[in-house]
Every structure is written in C-alpha cells, then in structure tokens.
Amino acid sequence: MLPELNEDLVRSRVARRVAKEFGDGDVVNLGIGIPTLVSDYIPENIRVIFQTENGVIGAGPAPEKPDLRFIGAGGRHLTLLPGSALISSDLSFGLIRGGHVDATVLGALEVNQEGDLANWMVPGKMVPGMGGAMDLVTGARHVIIAMTHTTKKGGAKILKKCTLPLTAKGVVGLIVTEYAVFRIREGKMELVEIAPDVTLEDLKAVTEAEYTVADPLPIMQGTEEE
Amino acid sequence: MDAAKNCRKLKAIDEAIGMIKKGSRVLIGGFGNAGDPKKLIEGLCISGTDELVVMSNDLGSPNEGLGKLLSNNQVRGLIGTYYNWNPEVAMAYNEGKIFVELVPQGTFAEAVRAAGVGIPAFYTLSGVGTEIAKGKEEKTFGEKTYLLQEALKADVALIKAHKADVLGNLVYYKTARNFNPVMAMAADLVIAEVDELVPGGELDPESIVTPHIFVDVLVLGGGDR
Numbered sequence: 001m002l003p004e005l006n007e008d009l010v011r012s013r014v015a016r017r018v019a020k021e022f023g024d025g026d027v028v029n030l031g032i033g034i035p036t037l038v039s040d041y042i043p044e045n046i047r048v049i050f051q052t053e054n055g056v057i058g059a060g061p062a063p064e065k066p067d068l069r070f071i072g073a074g075g076r077h078l079t080l081l082p083g084s085a086l087i088s089s090d091l092s093f094g095l096i097r098g099g100h101v102d103a104t105v106l107g108a109l110e111v112n113q114e115g116d117l118a119n120w121m122v123p124g125k126m127v128p129g130m131g132g133a134m135d136l137v138t139g140a141r142h143v144i145i146a147m148t149h150t151t152k153k154g155g156a157k158i159l160k161k162c163t164l165p166l167t168a169k170g171v172v173g174l175i176v177t178e179y180a181v182f183r184i185r186e187g188k189m190e191l192v193e194i195a196p197d198v199t200l201e202d203l204k205a206v207t208e209a210e211y212t213v214a215d216p217l218p219i220m221q222g223t224e225e226e
Numbered sequence: 227m228d229a230a231k232n233c234r235k236l237k238a239i240d241e242a243i244g245m246i247k248k249g250s251r252v253l254i255g256g257f258g259n260a261g262d263p264k265k266l267i268e269g270l271c272i273s274g275t276d277e278l279v280v281m282s283n284d285l286g287s288p289n290e291g292l293g294k295l296l297s298n299n300q301v302r303g304l305i306g307t308y309y310n311w312n313p314e315v316a317m318a319y320n321e322g323k324i325f326v327e328l329v330p331q332g333t334f335a336e337a338v339r340a341a342g343v344g345i346p347a348f349y350t351l352s353g354v355g356t357e358i359a360k361g362k363e364e365k366t367f368g369e370k371t372y373l374l375q376e377a378l379k380a381d382v383a384l385i386k387a388h389k390a391d392v393l394g395n396l397v398y399y400k401t402a403r404n405f406n407p408v409m410a411m412a413a414d415l416v417i418a419e420v421d422e423l424v425p426g427g428e429l430d431p432e433s434i435v436t437p438h439i440f441v442d443v444l445v446l447g448g449g450d451r
Contacts (some may be wrong), residue, residue, distance in 0.1 A: 093332030129308035135332030169355035
C-alpha cells in the first residue's frame, strides 16, 4: 500500500527535493503550481537567481504590499532583490533559447520514459495555449518535472508513451514526485531515489514506464526534514 | 501642462483609435494584467471597429481588458500564446467564430522582433515534434532539427509605457514592460499609452528603452496602479 499523504505534504515534499538540485549561482525558471513553491526551500548556502519569462532576472519573494504591475509568469507578486534586472519578453526568451538558463521546473500532465513531455493541452479542451513551456523545455539546460505521481483518479502519468499532445520530445532530465525521483539519460529512465514507506512493488503499480533501479537506491532527499 | 503643449504626437484616445481600420492586424502589449494599454483597449471597444486580428500574449479574462474585444464580437482571429485565463476563446474557436494561431511565447516574441528588425523568418527549436510543427518547414543544423517561423508584422501596435518625453522616447515599469518594446518595432502605426508625459531632455538617454522613432502617437492613460 502506498502511504496516504495530504496535499500540502505532497507539494512541499516535491518542492523541497527539487530545491536540492541547484548549484550556487544557477539561473532557474519556475513554472506554475508545485514548481512555484521551490523557491521557499532553497538551501541557505545556495544562491539561486530566479528568472521569470515575463522579464525579471533576480526575482525575490512576495512583498507585503502587492504591486499589480510586478508579477511573475504565474501571476505571483514579486520583489526585486539587490542586483536584479528588468528586461523585455524578447530578451527574456533570448536568455532561455540561448541556453543561459540553467534549469526550468515545470508541472506535467504526462511524461514518458524517453523524456517526452505533455503539459499544455488537456484532453477535450481545445486552445488553452502553451505559453512559454515549449521554449523553456527546449532552451533550458536542465528540465525538471515536479508533479504528483498520478492523476487525481490515480492513473499513471509516467508512461511508456505520452498520449496527449506533446510539449517537446526527449527533453526531460529529472522527474520528482511525492513517491520517487527518476533520472532520464540518453532516452533511458532510472529510479534514483524512493520516498520512505514506498516499496518497489507499490511504485511499479502506479508507474507505467519501464525503468531500471539504482543500486544502492537511496531514500528521497529532504524527506528526513518533514 | 507644458509638455502636452509641446508634444506633436499627443492625441485624444478616440482620435488615436479612429486611425485603426476595420480588419487590421493589431499587436497589443501586456502579460496577464500588467502592461496592457487599458485606456486604448477601452477606446477600441467603444469604437466598435471589428474584424480585427489581435496579436497578443493572452486575451485577459472574459469581458475584461482584451477579453472585452472578443465578448463584443470585434475579433476575426487571434495570434498568441496562452488563453487559459479566458475560456471564451476556446468557446468562440469551437463555434467557428474566430481562428486561433497558437505560437510558443518565445517564438512569438522573436517573430515580432524579427518583423521589427527586417528578418523575414528564423529557425527555432521550440515546437519541434509537436502539433504546431505541422505544415512548417524543418531544417537540420548540426545534430538538431529546427522549425522555420515567419516574422509577425502588424498594421497597428497598441502598447503601454510608463513615461514618454515629448518626442515619444519611452521608459517602462517593472513587468509591465514585457512585449511592449518589441511590439513598438513591428507595426506601421504605433500608438503608445503612457502614465506620464515629461518635457524633452528629462529622460536619461542611457535609460530609454524604446527610442522615439518607433512611436507615432502618444495618448495619456490613467496611470495604472
């Protein structure tokens, strides 16, 4: 049996684990949903520069008094940290396309074992739009998916093949969920960390994709801080 | 106000909006609720000018901001990146009332820039292997395959800046900058709504983001807060 986790724990566990992926000085773009929370868990000895695609390099946490004309791409209110810069959308995506962003963290509807990603078009709903997702996942040097392990109905999201329209092919490098961490290299997926109280059998039952298991297999980083 | 007296580009909102013809391709700045030219959009709604192709990041919310143009049936088509905030877009599209061309946000920004700087098309990785690649030319450089994206030019650009001097040099405010500077380069007629008009020479030349030669008409907005 998989452990029953409340929604807040699911979100904080995923965000806390993702936050351990960055090096000092990394430029990072956070998507909406769970990825937004990652900035709350950056280790104290690491300085991450948050970039938002609508034009901020060096975005800081929410202010006490919101400024409606200073928002992140997900609509979160921002502050400017010392040394930050304000830029236009074309330059912002120039940074992304040009490989100057170290990592992007995004949610996903589906990911497959070869690193294909589907995260912009919900079945049966036409025309919502991909926003900056296609640019981010093809431009950033490292693509991290932060998401719940299954759909709300318990269906697998980590698949052999994506069924929804793709955002990009073969771009995902790391998948972090509340149960596990998978790394994808050269089209092959490996389970690299597992959450406490989750067995390999439990995990397999909710993960359609084929993957190898790291040996030894460590417990998921950050869960000891919960 | 002296600055207003000395500004040959300054017009009333209805006069500026009157320059937009039915059926125009109109670039409109803004990202969510920041940096959209609210007074110009309001004026465009009041004018009733229709058959417009609106080229913008998103389309606000239903019956609000840019969304109002669609609620008013003034839109023939949309070229943009993200319509999750306005469910009326999907409805109008599914009913066959409008066409929608989805463009990845970075490709959209660069395609507008390309139009402004005289580049007819460029290759990009965004969208390769996805539905939006259908019908687009592909080319391999090195080990990667890229998609050809044509420049996106418009008849009119409606943009929002924070301050203008009397010549039309513009500076922006935080994330209300977004697509506005690049759109200022990519249309035959550029109308900028500004919070404040200042005398010539008051803006530091080092700080000017959009040089005045891109700006045809200035209007005074209400000063968003």
